[in-house]
Amino acid sequence: MNDLLRRYGPVLSILFAALTAFWLLALVVLPDLYLFENSFRPYLPISEVGGPKDFYSFDNYLTFFHSPIHIQVFVWTIVYSTVVTVLCFVIAYPLAYYLSKVARSNLLPTLFLLILVPLWVSEVLRSFAWFIILALKGPLNILLLGIGVIDQPIRWLTGFRGVIIGLVYTYVLFMLFPLYNAIQSLDTNQIEAAEDLGSPWWRTHWRVILPHAKPGIASGSVMVFMLSAGSILVPTLLASTSSRWFTEIIQQWMFESQDWNTGSAYAFMLLLLCTIFVSVVMRLFRVKLSDIAK
């Protein structure tokens, strides 16, 4: 802090501190605390706010625990977000290895440019593309029927199939880039040393490359899980009535019931879920927050 003062003087130092304080207090900490506080208060007409009925209780959270459907949706969201995270890792790992250790380095910029194209196209359009592809009479079914893999068109959009396909497509890149960064920083000599000493390819991956990639795996998993669990677009477009997502219930409280208090209780649960996931992953992979956010 003294260092800051000496270099930039009191005026600029105060400006830096004020900008940071505005960000962290007014945009991050206080809104989240207020969300937390609101989740314990009842939903009342404006005239009764602050009146005798306005006291703290766990009622909003009890609403959740008294509703088997909401609990079920919450559990599904956790389970399928985890599935999506694992699938993204399985798809992205060979690719990250290829890009960082196998591919010719003069090809890399072009490859990355091509991979990045879907990322610049917004999420809503990416899920919409799959909405067209997965339709009952859509191109995927026509293709599969045509080459004779199936003889009945598949209803892709029932159950969680559509959601999983859409989420993996939308978020796999958030797994690929951290993995690529992590594997790229591994000295290729270490891989060659392992091979010269007679290690089969799978053991080289298991004992040399994967341990080195841990921060990348952690950061990719955290991002993919958080984005999947918090996704609104993909579940709304690619799910059926039998497969609902937790964010859709939050939306219902906020917009249809206009009950912002129960809504904030549910939103807080989603936040809690993501926080727990982050800390579990950090403990599991023994990485720090500064390793994850890169």
Next chain:
Amino acid sequence: MSQARRSDWLFHAYMVVFLLYMLLPLVVMGGAAFNDSRFPSVYPWVGFTDRWFVELWNDGRLWGAFRNTLFVALAVVGLSIPIGTAAAILINSLSGAARSVLYGLMVAPVLTPGAVIGISTLLFWNKFSVPAGLHLSVLGQVSYIAAFVMLLVLARLQSFDRQLEEAALDLGASHAQVLRRILLPHLYPAIGAGAAIAFFQSIENFNTTLFTRGTYDTLTVYVFSKVRSGITPTINALALILISVTLACAICYEISRRRSEKRAAMAAE
């Protein structure tokens, strides 16, 4: 690496399959824009038409949404660049517990679901009787986009030679001059990258905007409502235009990159 070489063709094939997986959905979506069918589809192919583009052009709500999106994105860039840069400079001068606590706070919004950010922003400002609207969307988006700028600038600060500042101060430069002439020029690449990321993140944003926008439309929200209610292929036309613009930018970038590479190679000779 003999083992790796034998399996190389497998990796190449996998890479090609992955690229197809990434790009084909976009081709299908773009193709549907030309199909003369009331629903967005490529099969059955009814006939070629350009009427979805004409309809898109005449869609007033779309142009409004487009304007709002640009306005929000520019405001987000304008706010998150100074905030993120200031935060990076501040945290770079700290060490120990204060640094890790502050760092945790700054990174946390990136790991927070957009819906939660949107709802907390809406509730918090509503307490001060600030109604929902695009201004709240801006604040909600800045809360996590500033973190991206902070991370980029912080990374750039690691390669900064602090003795330059000492020298400038010793030679009688004022504090403002040190910032403007020494530090900021070093940070410009990171700030530029931060501005680009902030701009595109803001255009992309849906979750936070949905809860804070009030009655205003942004492009993503508009497309979403359109897709949800009466699906028409105008959305495909819009998608095709966006993809084309993206591709054009990508190709321009690639050409300029190759050209500068060639120039660098020639200079090396």
